[in-house]
Amino acid sequence: xxxxxxxxxxxxxxxxxxxxxxIMTLVLTVTILLPLGELAxxxxxxxxxxxxxxxxxxKYFSTPALVTSLWNxxxxxxxxxxxxVTLGFGFAFALERSAIRGKSFFRAVGLLPLFAxxxxxxxxxxxLFGNQGLISTGFFGRFPEVRIDLYGPIGxxxxxVLYTFPQAFLMLSVALMSSDYRLYEAAETLxxxxxRKFWTVTIPGTKFAILSSIFVCFxxxxxxxxxxxxxxxxxxxxxxxxxxxxxxxxxMQMGAAVGVLLLIPxxxxxxxxxxxxxxxxxxxxxxxxxxxxxxxxxxxGMLFLLCLVLSVAIxxxxxxxxxxxxxxxxxxxxxxxxxxxxxxxxxxxxxxxxVNSLVISLCTAVIGTIVTFLFAYLIEKSRGYRIxxxxxxxxxxxxxxxxxxxxxLVYVFFFNNPNQPLNGLYGTIxxxxxxxxVHFYSVSFxxxxxxxxxxxxxxxxxxxxxxxxxxRTLLRVTVPMSFPAILExxxxxxxxxxxxxxxIIFLYTPDLKPASVAIVNMEDSGxxxxxxxxxxxxxxxxxxxxxxxxxVTKPLRRRTEALLVRKQL
Amino acid sequence: MNQGYLSVRxxxxxxxxxxxxxxxxxxxxxxxxxxxxxxxxxxxTTLLRIIAGLEKADQGQLxxxxxxxxxxxxGKRNFGMMFQSYALFPNLTVAENIAYGLSNRLSKxxxxxxxxxxxxxxxxxxxxNKVPSQLSGGQQQRVALxxxxxxxxxxxxxxxxxxxxxxxxxxxxxxxxxxxxxxFGMTTIMVTHDQEEALTMADRIVVMNQARIIQIGTPxxxxxxxxxxxxxxxxxxxxxxxxxxxxxxLLAIRPEHVQLVRGDQDKSNRAIVRDYEYHGAYxxxxxxxxxxxxxxxxxxVTIDLPSQTMANFNVKKNQKLMFNLPPEHVIRFDSTASIxxx
Numbered sequence: 012x013x014x015x016x017x018x019x020x021x022x023x024x025x026x027x028x029x030x031x032x033x034i035m036t037l038v039l040t041v042t043i044l045l046p047l048g049e050l051a052x053x054x055x056x057x058x059x060x061x062x063x064x065x066x067x068x069x070k071y072f073s074t075p076a077l078v079t080s081l082w083n084x085x086x087x088x089x090x091x092x093x094x095x096v097t098l099g100f101g102f103a104f105a106l107e108r109s110a111i112r113g114k115s116f117f118r119a120v121g122l123l124p125l126f127a128x129x130x131x132x133x134x135x136x137x138x139l140f141g142n143q144g145l146i147s148t149g150f151f152g153r154f155p156e157v158r159i160d161l162y163g164p165i166g167x168x169x170x171x172v173l174y175t176f177p178q179a180f181l182m183l184s185v186a187l188m189s190s191d192y193r194l195y196e197a198a199e200t201l202x203x204x205x206x207r208k209f210w211t212v213t214i215p216g217t218k219f220a221i222l223s224s225i226f227v228c229f230x231x232x233x234x235x236x237x238x239x240x241x242x243x244x245x246x247x248x249x250x251x252x253x254x255x256x257x258x259x260x261x262x263m264q265m266g267a268a269v270g271v272l273l274l275i276p277x278x279x280x281x282x283x284x285x286x287x288x289x290x291x292x293x294x295x296x297x298x299x300x301x302x303x304x305x306x307x308x309x310x311x312g313m314l315f316l317l318c319l320v321l322s323v324a325i326x327x328x329x330x331x332x333x334x335x336x337x338x339x340x341x342x343x344x345x346x347x348x349x350x351x352x353x354x355x356x357x358x359x360x361x362x363x364x365x366v367n368s369l370v371i372s373l374c375t376a377v378i379g380t381i382v383t384f385l386f387a388y389l390i391e392k393s394r395g396y397r398i399x400x401x402x403x404x405x406x407x408x409x410x411x412x413x414x415x416x417x418x419x420l421v422y423v424f425f426f427n428n429p430n431q432p433l434n435g436l437y438g439t440i441x442x443x444x445x446x447x448x449v450h451f452y453s454v455s456f457x458x459x460x461x462x463x464x465x466x467x468x469x470x471x472x473x474x475x476x477x478x479x480x481x482x483r484t485l486l487r488v489t490v491p492m493s494f495p496a497i498l499e500x501x502x503x504x505x506x507x508x509x510x511x512x513x514x515i516i517f518l519y520t521p522d523l524k525p526a527s528v529a530i531v532n533m534e535d536s537g538x539x540x541x542x543x544x545x546x547x548x549x550x551x552x553x554x555x556x557x558x559x560x561x562x563v564t565k566p567l568r569r570r571t572e573a574l575l576v577r578k579q580l
Numbered sequence: 581m582n583q584g585y586l587s588v589r590x591x592x593x594x595x596x597x598x599x600x601x602x603x604x605x606x607x608x609x610x611x612x613x614x615x616x617x618x619x620x621x622x623x624x625t626t627l628l629r630i631i632a633g634l635e636k637a638d639q640g641q642l643x644x645x646x647x648x649x650x651x652x653x654x655g656k657r658n659f660g661m662m663f664q665s666y667a668l669f670p671n672l673t674v675a676e677n678i679a680y681g682l683s684n685r686l687s688k689x690x691x692x693x694x695x696x697x698x699x700x701x702x703x704x705x706x707x708x709n710k711v712p713s714q715l716s717g718g719q720q721q722r723v724a725l726x727x728x729x730x731x732x733x734x735x736x737x738x739x740x741x742x743x744x745x746x747x748x749x750x751x752x753x754x755x756x757x758x759x760x761x762x763x764f765g766m767t768t769i770m771v772t773h774d775q776e777e778a779l780t781m782a783d784r785i786v787v788m789n790q791a792r793i794i795q796i797g798t799p800x801x802x803x804x805x806x807x808x809x810x811x812x813x814x815x816x817x818x819x820x821x822x823x824x825x826x827x828x829x830l831l832a833i834r835p836e837h838v839q840l841v842r843g844d845q846d847k848s849n850r851a852i853v854r855d856y857e858y859h860g861a862y863x864x865x866x867x868x869x870x871x872x873x874x875x876x877x878x879x880x881v882t883i884d885l886p887s888q889t890m891a892n893f894n895v896k897k898n899q900k901l902m903f904n905l906p907p908e909h910v911i912r913f914d915s916t917a918s919i920x921x922x
Contacts, residue, residue: 469667472634477681477731478655488669574670574713 028481029395035386036399039406041433042449046425047409050274050417053267053424067268080247081272087164087248088233091171095228096221098172099179102321105314107187108213110304112315120322123329125177126553128510130530131546132173133241135332136166137539143342145331151342162244170238173328175228176321182227186220187213192300219287226280234273234414236513237527241534249273250416250513257420257517270420274412281412329550336544351544354529362522364529365548371443371525372508379448379455379504384497387459388489392471393481411453415513422446423517440523443515447508455500462496463489465575492575495568502560506553583643585610586631586735586767591640593626600626602791604640608769613761615778616771618788619814624771625664625739627788631769632661632737644734660733660766664740666724668712675699675708678726685731698726701760718749725757729764736761738770742777754781775815779803787811806832809913818911819881821869830913835864835884837909840893841902848902852876853895863890867901874900 057063071077102121106114124132139146140161149156159165194216198208214221232238236250243251249269257266339346354363386407390400410418422445426437436442466489474484490497512527519528526545533542584607591604601623608614616624629635631642633654642650649657668677675695682691699705702722712720721741728736741757742750758781761768772778778785779799787795787802787810795807806812809820812832819838821831841848851867862884869879883903885895893901 467665467667469663469665470669472629472632472654473661473663473667473727474680475634475654476632476659476661477727479681479684484669488671491671571671574711 028389028393031385032389032393032396032399032403035389036403036406038382039386039403042445043406043409043413046418046421047413049424050267050270050421053263054271056264058264067264068271071265071268071272076247077252077269080249080252083164083246084233084249087167087171087239088229090164091168091175091232092225092228094168095172095175095232096179096183096224098317098321099176099224099228100183100221101314101317102176102180103184103187105318107184108302108304109311109314110306111311111318113318117318117322120325121180122177123325123550124173126506126510126557127329127550128512128527128530128546129170129174129235129237130241130512130527130534130542131332131550132170132328133166133238134335134530134534134539134543134546135328136161136169136242138331138335138341138543139327140166148342162242163246166242166244167239167246167248170242171232171235173325174235174238175231178231179224179228182220182224183217186217188302190216190302192302195302219290223280223284223287226276226283230277230280230414233276234416234513236416236516237531240531253416253420254516257423263424266420267424270417273414273417277414277417278412281408284411285408332543333547336540336547338540341540351540352548354541354545364524364526365545367440367523368509368526368549369552371440371447371523372505374440374444375447375451375508376501376505378444379451380497380501382448383452383455383459383500384490384493387456387463388485391460391463392468392489394471407456408453410449410451413450415450415511418446418450419514419517422514437518438520440520442518443520443523443525446514446518447511448504450511450514451504451507455503458500458503459493459496462493466492492571494564494571498560498564498568502557505556509549509553583646584608585612585645586769587641587643588627588631589641589643591627591630591637591642593623593630593635593637599791601630601637604793606786606793606796608767610767611765612767613758613781613783614767614769615782615785616769616788617775617778617782617785617815618773618794620773622788623791624773624788628737628739628769628771631735632659633657634661657735658731658733659735659737660728660731661737662724662728662739662741664743666712666720666744668720668723668727670712673709673711674704674715674723677712677723678730680727681731694730698730701729701763702726702756716749717745718753721745721753722756725760729760732764733766736764736766736768738768740771740773742772743774750777757781779815785815787814789814804911806911812911812913817864817882817884821879821881821905831905832911832913833881833905833909835882836862837906838881838883839904839906840883840885840889841904842893843902848904849881850874850900850902851881853897853899853901854880855897856890856895859884862886863895865890865895867903870900 054067055062055064057066102117105111106118106121111117138144140159141147144161145151147156147158147161190213194212195208198212203211234250236254239246239248239251240254249272253266253269253273256262256269335341336351337347337349338344339348339350354365386403390404390407393400413421422442425431426433426442428434436445470484470488471481474481474488510527512531515525516528516531519525524532526549530542530545533539533545586608588604588606591601592599593601604627606627616627618624626635630637633649633652633656637650640650641648644657654661669680672680678698679691679695682694686694695708696705699708702725704719704722704726707715707719707723712723715723721744725741728738738757742753745753754777757768757770770777770781782799784796784798785802786793789810795802795811797805802811802815806815809830809832812818813820817835818832819835821833823829823831850870852870854866854868856863856865863886865883865885867881867883869877869881871877881903885893895901
């Protein structure tokens with residue numbers, strides 16, 4: 012036999028892989044676990060670092076102004092949740108369970124707000140309902156005036172509904188998409204009416220998604236900073252309190268206490284979502300048959316109207332923001348110009364915030380995607396350190412329960428500490444990038460993991476038995492086969508880094524201010540138009556990046572999907 | 581027994597609380613074709629993966645030609661492994677898949693020659709530039725086989741290689757695997773849950789159940805002389821008869837060995853036909869035994885009858901008939917403990 016074939020290289024497989032697993036666990040611990048621990052410690056200690064139990068919380072609850080903002084937060088978030096989930100359900104139901112026309116248009120419009128910073132909604136609302144707003148002034152006196160009390164709960168709720176609606180819509184449409192039609196057929200043969208079917212099949216089938224979306228919407232608006240900052244007026248909520256405590260008064264301990272309060276619903280939501288995921292899995296089997304839409308003119312007509320109204324509202328918001336950004340001096344000089352897009356007048360110090368944001372988002376997308384892919388790969392596909400990988404998986408889920416505001420806060424606590432070896436990161440662009448990666452890591456990690464699960468679990472064993480190093484198979488097979496998912500998470504990282512403000516508002520450096528923070532600052536100093544211009548620039552960039560990237564890679568994605576051999580077993 | 585070419589000593593493996601393998605002792609000779617046979621969950625695949633080095637044993641020793649390879653990583657054992665799912669790389673062509681383990685070991689032209697040779701062997705020359713999703717199941721299986729053979733392995737390990745194929749393709753590929761086994765003169769270990777596959781292909785069969793090896797023997801041995809009711813029942817069809825004469829003894833007979841007889845012979849067993857199935861070449865008849873007063877007992881025997889015999893004896897439902905159990909074909913078990921098949 013060919014003896015020369017049996018020349019064998021030293022085994023580097025296990026060693027290198029185990030080393031990376033160790034590094035991965037260390038990275039996750041330093042970027043997620045330890046900062047959270049810091050929050051817990053700060054919340055129960057005084058400025059000198061002594062343990063004082065729940066005194067910070069007691070102080071919080073004995074300060075009437077702070078308690079008021081807690082109640083305000085709960086009130087605003089609850090109303091937002093009810094409206095957003097109801098509208099989201101209607102919208103999702105129309106797209107998944109009715110025969111209306113223009114579904115792809117409605118879907119695109121429904122998801123549009125995801126590409127915009129949450130401040131954009133607030134700014135557009137100011138252009139519509141503010142003191143000099145289009146609607147408030149009846150289109151500058153052409154129609155009767157319609158004035159609402161925008162600055163306060165009404166404005167916040169309107170803005171938050173726009174912000175949370177796409178999330179509710181997305182989650183519910185996934186749930187409504189995956190139904191088992193056999194249950195409807197069974198109900199039909201048993202003589203159930205349409206209403207009975209809706210309440211006994213549709214609702215139970217989607218109840219976990221409804222529950223999850225309720226919690227997600229609540230947490231999103233409970234912890235959102237952008238909307239209350241722009242249209243909140245004198246109406247204080249928890250998120251703005253936190254900002255004032257930490258940035259305004261440098262009261263870290265009280266800030267930590269507020270952070271813990273913000274964390275409570277988020278953690279609850281996380282737990283509920285995990286349970287829901289597990290239960291929902293058992294609901295569908297491979298034998299389930301897809302939903303068939305029956306003709307029903309009345310239902311379709313009503314749902315079409317709903318979709319139309321919502322889509323027009325969303326488009327109006329975005330168009331008004333664009334219009335506002337183009338008008339020279341609202342409302343006195345309605346001439347169209349690009350003068351508001353010249354940010355040199357407003358963002359006086361440092362470099363162009365828009366360019367900063369592009370750099371930050373690109374770095375976040377590239378580094379975040381590599382890290383996420385590698386971690387998901389090691390956790391899903393490697394075989395060493397079983398316990399370490401299980402804990403790395405748990406740590407990877409943890410950021411799901413971390414609102415951006417809390418994440419930014421714990422990063423200040425953890426990294427802005429002279430005794431901390433990683434203190435050098437604080438005040439650089441890297442802390443912003445790391446924070447963004449962690450902020451959007453969990454969702455990307457889940458996307459990547461479910462894509463990796465679709466690949467044959469024996470690839471690694473096969474290459475091991477052929478004595479091919481794991482990283483060669485990773486680069487030659489796993490990466491090309493995961494290309495569509497890699498692209499998806501890269502876009503997710505980029506788009507979210509462009510729009511996010513909550514976490515990085517604590518961390519940015521003045522000379523490298525990101526665009527989303529610039530929007531907040533400009534709005535703060537009354538420069539509404541440039542703030543709108545910046546928002547428009549962000550949403551346009553996101554849309555262009557997504558359309559171009561998806562368009563250019565379409566043939567490649569198609570080809571990769573065609574390669575996937577149907578699992579034989 | 582002398583230590584074999586590949587030898588497994590006192591091997592155990594647990595997954596959590598579940599014992600996957602317990603005290604496995606196995607010796608395999610060079611050039612032998614071994615089938616690991618057993619119901620699903622019996623530990624056969626785990627044993628194969630431990631031999632391959634893809635799984636670590638909790639205890640025990642593994643040697644090949646006297647060399648201890650228990651701790652040796654999979655890549656260094658020079659074993660070719662073929663996976664149940666084939667694990668063909670979906671984005672690589674047939675030729676690239678086969679060449680996968682060769683790069684870094686051979687020069688480019690050597691690799692090209694080797695790939696050509698293997699493609700010829702598995703008759704896939706024309707498919708060389710296709711990707712796996714463009715191939716049929718049988719073709720994919722042959723690519724996987726060629727890939728496993730590419731490194732001229734000392735041992736070829738096959739994990740249920742035929743289970744994903746249709747019956748016809750399966751039989752063709754059985755012969756193909758045997759042909760390559762003989763051509764390369766390898767030692768081959770194949771996992772299967774299909775007793776027919778094991779009987780037709782193996783030099784020796786290792787029957788496993790509940791994490792243990794139950795019997796090792798040639799196909800003829802395990803079929804004709806099973807060492808326990810489990811093996812008897814798992815491989816081929818068999819009827820068990822509890823005797824009243826000898827306490828706690830269990831007799832068993834294969835359906836094709838039962839002889840129908842005419843007339844009223846004292847020694848014959850009497851039975852009544854309960855059901856029969858047509859199998860093409862023969863009928864499989866289920867009869868219920870009758871006691872001396874012609875009352876039916878809770879004892880059933882399966883008899884295979886050629887169509888001709890069926891007609892000669894005019895076998896119909898509820899008809900009485902008599903049969904003999906030729907002593908040379910009766911299998912005797914001492915204990916009635918484990919008839920159950922997992």
